[in-house]
Amino acid sequence: MMKNWRKKGGRSWRLVSGVGASAALAMAFSAFGATPPTFAAGQAPITIGVSASLTGDFSSSGIPLEQGYKLWENYVNSHGGILGRKVKIIFLNDNSSTSQVATNYEDLITRDKVDIVFGPYSSLLTVPALEIADRYGYAFEAPAGGGPAVFALKSPNFVFVQPTPVSDTMVSFAKWILSLPKSERPTTAAYATEDGPFSPAMLQTARNILQSHGIKTVYDKIYPTETTDFLPMVLGIEHSKAQIVLLGTHEPEAADYVRDFVQQHYNPKAIVFTGGPEDGTEFLDGIGGAKYANGIMVPGGWWYGEPSYQNKLFVSMYVKTYGGKPTDVPTTAAEAFSVGQVFQQAAEHVHSINNAKIIKALHTYTFNTVQGPMKFNAQGAANGEDFLMQWQHGKLEVVYPNSIKTAAPLFPKPNWP
Template identity: 45%
Template sequence: MSKRNGTVAVVTAALLLTTGCSSPGGSASGDAGAPLVIGASVSLTGDFSDSGKAVQRGYQLWADTVNAAGGILGRAVQLKIVDDASSPTQVVTNYQNLINKDRVDLTFGPFSTLLTIPASQVAKRYGYAFLAPAGGGPKMFEQNLDNYFFVQPAPTVQSGDVFVNYVLSLPADRRPKTAAYAELDDPFAAPLAENVRQKLEAAGVRTVYKQVYPSETMDLSPMMGAIAALRPDAIIAGTQNEDAYSQVKSLVQLKFSPSVLFQSNGANSPMEFPDKVGAGNTEGILSPADWFPGSKAPGSADFTAAYIKKYGGTAQSIDDSSAEAYAVGQVISAVAARTNKIDNKTIISSLHAGSWPTLLGTLSWSANGAPSGEFNLVQWQKGKLLPVFPASVAQASPEAPKPAWGG
């Protein structure tokens, strides 16, 4: 997931092998007893900082958990997390430095497809496995990298499928007849919304408006005003964080509340969303999710308890980006347990075979790092973000139509 465009700088730094340090891409299991140093670039500032901080919490919680149990194959996990300021240029510099200067043993991915694409290329150049909690847009998988593994249930374009399936499950007289699409020009957000549009149009839902807006757009009120004037039954928004908040605030100001409002990102942030749009303005908004409080997936209950103990709050306040980051660590732990090794070549070869249980469900990957599972649909109801579809995971019935704004 992510914003802005950037190109990957050509890496010209020579790899200098230092005595006592594991070489980039080489074995990390030969240094028995030495810390297992894992580097990650995370958006602690900039457009993605809300989700980036949640990713940082997930990584740190996993490291604390495994260290309390003796580490990975007897090696204490040491995280080196650096801020990329939500910049595709900075993320490249960060991973070059983590690999060539800090000589980390392993690398974990950043937040957003936009940042993960260039970061994964750096990792590939040096033979590093690259597991990422975000970065499932189509352009990511078009690279066909064998070292990349997207640690979510499915490519993010498909995360909108659960919303489509929900709409099509409704009786014909309750389905939206018209829809408007507001799409951030972003390798995650726009393709997801377009996937939804194509499937709903095929099912007879008429598109009355579609606009792709640049990431630099500061004022979304003209676009939302144009949508409100058409009064569509549904608004499908391909969003990241800040633009999702802006869309809702504009609709509240316009006093237009559609029967159905789906946002690809932003609305699924349990801590930030109510604060940014007003707690009374969340009710009925839909979004995709791969983890939710009360999930029965492996390790979910332990993760929830540990998160609350370390960071406070409640289960409902846990961002699923934290769960995704924690799952990255779970996969690394599982590889070490199965193979009794923890080096990049072993991780890459191991993850291309079999299946791997995580708190996001059991994951497996195709040759290009794409997972093969399904997402869930969550909805804000009475101040909580609850799974409502499919029925197998639902903790509440979907609320439709969406209530009016409540301030």
């Protein structure tokens, strides 16, 4: 019956859908205390194309990426759009595939004729995506693809919208270790990371710094990305008796490592993950509760309490739209939101969405984002600095650098309960 009504009464259905969508939009505006904006008459929306990993290996980060972009789209449209024009983001799913991501950007640019493109998740997918954007002269702002392989393309169109290039992410941890009094400073370190263009680069920079200051490497292994059993690496690390452990991970692997360390009763003085522990409840659930997180460290370019431009607004919008607590807001969503902020400010600086002008603006101005202010150099790297966070009694605290820390670091890390 419903099917027939919809089929026969197509116009009625569209009318009802339209009324419903309008009502939902009005509710969204009222929720954020804004009145529906008016856009310049006769102007088409600014179309932005994004390939997001909504399925496949990167989907746990691809979905927050989409959320961050959508939040920015909603926010900007509820505040008059950009240059008086509404913003419309077109998402295509790449299934975490390097070939599909290239096809998607090709389609977005040539078939959908989008005005602008924003980046996908991960360095692995950013490389083929950036090659397509370069071919067509599009500006390319990457929220989460700043590994060495991306910078090696030397694209003049590219900026990486995070405070530091990926390879410098663990520098905050290395600096903190070196800031310890010599009598307390660890002398041995273990490194283990999944393969890929992302995590190994992070660990390599930290290892170079620590080794050059006399901290001996006693374990250093790379394992395939599809690894699901981390016990062999944990046994090797434990056998090495390393005093500090640096691990190249995302959230699920980080939780798996913690469980294996707990099972082995292995208590190094410090454990830092390149990624995972910042994911709040998801990470805590994965390791069996906050008591197991005490002392675990993770570097970050953004955190929910950061006193940066529009961050409070972004966090409240995220929680209101997607639920959870401020600590659950994924970093990837903040990074995607930042991409939108940078584009908006670039367009307003040059009063245009012409890609050539946007590219010039990206390398000229300083931009305010939820991750802090950023100014990009010729290679597209920002001039910011990451910080070091640590789980302390169920709360993620900033512990380094001292200028912004919210708590003193727990060192050595408390033993597992």
